Amino acid sequence: MVLDQESLVERIDGVLHGLCQPLTVLQCRLALGELSGEPGAMREAIGEALGECARLNAGVSAIREMLRQAMGVEES
DSSP states (O other): OOOOHHHHHHHHHHHHHHHHHHHHHHHHHHHHHHHHOOHHHHHHHHHHHHHHHHHHHHHHHHHHHHHHHHHTOOOO
């Protein structure tokens, strides 16, 4: 499926907007863990941050797939 440019831009804009939320959560969780200084709080912050990183990677993968589709390139 080849997407037209306007559709591609709209879809990518939506995904990029969706990436802002996990980035903010990631930043806040790590900052709170750092401020606490407690090993348990830091471990919890790191665990939650890793989950947000997975969400970010999924968003980036979605953008890559949209670009592949727009260019008519098959996934290898």
